[in-house]
Amino acid sequence: MSIDRFVAQSIGRWKSQRSAHSLAFQHFEAVLSTIDILNVELDDSRVVELCKSYNINPEEVTSPFYMQWEGTTDWDDDQVTKGSTVLVPVPDRSDASKGKLLREQGYAEEMAAVGEYYFTDDGTFVLITSYDRASAEERIWFVNPNLRFRVSSIKTSEGTGVLTASFSSEVRSTSQTEDSTA
Amino acid sequence: MSIDRFVAQSIGRWKSQRSAHSLAFQHFEAVLSTIDILNVELDDSRVVELCKSYNINPEEVTSPFYMQWEGTTDWDDDQVTKGSTVLVPVPDRSDASKGKLLREQGYAEEMAAVGEYYFTDDGTFVLITSYDRASAEERIWFVNPNLRFRVSSIKTSEGTGVLTASFSSEVRSTSQTEDSTA
Numbered sequence: 001m002s003i004d005r006f007v008a009q010s011i012g013r014w015k016s017q018r019s020a021h022s023l024a025f026q027h028f029e030a031v032l033s034t035i036d037i038l039n040v041e042l043d044d045s046r047v048v049e050l051c052k053s054y055n056i057n058p059e060e061v062t063s064p065f066y067m068q069w070e071g072t073t074d075w076d077d078d079q080v081t082k083g084s085t086v087l088v089p090v091p092d093r094s095d096a097s098k099g100k101l102l103r104e105q106g107y108a109e110e111m112a113a114v115g116e117y118y119f120t121d122d123g124t125f126v127l128i129t130s131y132d133r134a135s136a137e138e139r140i141w142f143v144n145p146n147l148r149f150r151v152s153s154i155k156t157s158e159g160t161g162v163l164t165a166s167f168s169s170e171v172r173s174t175s176q177t178e179d180s181t182a
Numbered sequence: 183m184s185i186d187r188f189v190a191q192s193i194g195r196w197k198s199q200r201s202a203h204s205l206a207f208q209h210f211e212a213v214l215s216t217i218d219i220l221n222v223e224l225d226d227s228r229v230v231e232l233c234k235s236y237n238i239n240p241e242e243v244t245s246p247f248y249m250q251w252e253g254t255t256d257w258d259d260d261q262v263t264k265g266s267t268v269l270v271p272v273p274d275r276s277d278a279s280k281g282k283l284l285r286e287q288g289y290a291e292e293m294a295a296v297g298e299y300y301f302t303d304d305g306t307f308v309l310i311t312s313y314d315r316a317s318a319e320e321r322i323w324f325v326n327p328n329l330r331f332r333v334s335s336i337k338t339s340e341g342t343g344v345l346t347a348s349f350s351s352e353v354r355s356t357s358q359t360e361d362s363t364a
Contacts, residue, residue, distance in 0.1 A: 017203045028212040147205070
């Protein structure tokens with residue numbers, strides 16, 4: 001798997017079901033959301049700005065993309081969670097199966113972040129992002145072209161304590177393919 | 183990762199949080215359960231019987247184990263789900279990173295089943311079990327020695343339609359380690 005193919009497979013609208021587990025308290029949270037993933041031009045000003053802030057040569061960038069999401073959680077029926085971010089992959093020059101992923105805004109914290117990604121031999125995308133006091137690991141893989149799974153976990157930066165884990169099943173949302181994937 | 187090491191790491195009592203997603207209807211199910219995994223002797227009569235029924239030479243078997251689980255679901259507060267099964271790994275003679283897994287009783291159907299397993303390069307155990315009209319895929323990996331994640335999906339045997347997906351976070355349940363893992 002390459003990051004270009006992975007991004008290309010991800011482009012589209014996804015209906016997401018997400019379950020979050022609070023491991024210490026054995027609490028469950030259920031979130032339904034819609035996720036849109038769109039291509040972004042290499043010369044888009046947001047891509048250029050991100051490269052500048054991380055001191056990355058824009059020519060090393062490939063397949064930048066934009067993600068937006070909007071969802072509701074069973075923890076608070078009135079609250080709609082929404083957000084968006086631009087993500088910029090920067091593959092390693094020596095090994096295209098891994099690299100950096102720049103983000104305008106992280107999932108776990110509302111700040112810019114840079115993660116390290118790699119692909120396993122069976123095509124799972126693994127992203128590790130370190131924050132000040134925590135680190136997040138995300139594993140994403142395609143079950144078929146219209147279904148992807150995503151497992152995230154957040155642990156303290158000391159490394160041993162995993163705080164929350166979550167699982168998302170994401171079904172491509174288009175009238176033609178919906179029936180055959182779910 | 184080898185199957186012997188994987189089974190050794192799995193021995194113990196686990197507190198499991200499981201979320202199941204019905205993909206067509208976007209329903210969520212939450213299950214809390216306790217799972218016990220115990221070693222079984224190679225000459226245990228249940229191991230010998232399973233080998234006989236699948237025509238496997240008992241000398242090819244390694245690290246057989248016993249699993250029992252007991253849980254409650256939020257779909258039916260009165261119902262306790264419980265069960266147990268003996269599992270018997272039979273590694274390939276030519277490639278120890280894959281093999282067959284014999285089971286007295288499947289997860290998805292209440293009958294004996296034989297699955298095919300392999301390990302990915304980052305140590306994820308992947309098990310594929312084919313039934314008459316469906317096939318189940320299970321991916322299990324250790325986040326740390328006291329926490330493992332398990333993602334299961336069941337699809338129709340035609341292959342394209344994934345019906346349900348589930349995610350379990352399993353925390354080792356011992357008084358010494360509980361605090362440091364969750």
